[in-house]
Amino acid sequence: MCEGGGVERTPRLVCFDLDNTLIDRDGAFLRWARWWAESNGLGEAGVEWLVAHDNGGFRPRAELFELTQTRFGLAAPVDELVAAYDEEHPLFAWVEQSVLDGLADLRAAGWRIAVVTNGGTVQQTLKLEYTRVADVIDYACVSETVGVRKPDRRIFELAATHTGTTLTNGWMVGDHPSHDIAGGIAAGLHTIQIGNRHVPDAPTADHQFDSIAKAFPVILAG
Incomplete structure (x- = not known):
């Protein structure tokens, strides 16, 4: 009562x-992709590639960054790329x-x-x-x-x-x-x-x- x-x-x-x-979320990913591609010298083609392979966030991050590492010849380990992304992406939301x-x-x-x-x-x-x-x-x-x-x-x-x-x-x-x-x-x-x-x-x-x-x-x- x-x-x-x-x-x-x-x-x-x-x-x-x-x-x-x-x-x-997709808008935030695009913002992050533009920043990250510029930081890594990937250009607008890199942005377009990331957005195309992101699958709206449903592609597992480890898989996405393994593909990214192979596509762009990145030296950083996949687990480090994922860990950095987890802390970077929210700042663009x-x-x-x-x-x-x-x-x-x-x-x-x-x-x-x-x-x-x-x-x-x-x-x-x-x-x-x-x-x-x-x-x-x-x-x-x-x-x-x-x-x-x-x-x-x-x-x-x-x-x-x-x-x-x-x-x-x-x-x-x-x-x-x-x-x-x-x-x-x-x-x-x-x-x-x-x-x-x-x-x-x-x-x-x-x-x-x-x-x-x-x-x-x-x-x-x-």
Whole structure:
């Protein structure tokens, strides 16, 4: 019971993907690629090659830098290139103020917010800190840290546990149908897809918007 005799409601959960949902991951990669190619004397052709072989971040970093090492004759070991990338790439990420404001509005309305992201601990944590997204959420669930990846339902259960919520009447917002939307549906969450990424045989979200700014009012009204 809450003060005044009313029933205290359990806070509800909103899970957000990070890359290409809250932040423009591909834009940040392009910024990094331009800086890195210039630093290594690879020119614009090097930038184009990196973007073409990045596969939107889904190519494993060790594989990407092994290919890069071979293609451009780099002397640095692959593990050093990957480690440097994990600390460099986040510095090229940014977040729109409207996104931070939208997250703050959700929290002010009583929602608990978790970022649920597949990725490495170092890189994803630095992105959250550098963009200040970490300041306006309740918990960050990074797959490498917790040992579970989307679309596994367990990663959403961890987010609920760490935010003091349940999955009931919660939301999952993300750009990838097979990871974010399929995972959210498996966890019993309402779903919103950001962008128009298409994956054959992947489930359809409850809502689809071209901008995350359009998702906040829908969640607040839910």
